[in-house]
Amino acid sequence: MADIKYEIIEKIGQLSESSKGWTKELNLISWSGREPKYDLRDWDSEHNKMGKGVTLTVEELKKLKDVLNEIEL
Template sequence: MAELKYEIKETIAVLSESPKGWTKELNLISWNGRAPKYDLRDWAPNHEKMGKGVTLTKEDLEKLKEVLGTSF
């Protein structure tokens, strides 16, 4: 499997923290040197490991915000 490279450009929010110290975060991340995208996933302390997550474009995030704003 190819090595996955990432750079967290900005931490937007830490949504929660588990008893083991893992945090659910919304970050702006550059994956493999590409343009940064919004990313929501669980991270181990110090970001040495990550859980499965979802990566969103700015347009995806704006649409999600719109949908959540009208649904709740």
């Protein structure tokens, strides 16, 4: 499998940390030199290994924010 090229443009926030030191983070990432997208996934402490995640455009992130604001916790 080829190496995945990415650049973390902005670290926005950490949601949690596992007992093994992996963190679930929301970041702005450019994948393979493309326009940056918002990205939510698990990372190892050095940001060399990653878990499966989801990438969102600005419009999708705004919609997600609206949906989350409708949830009563």
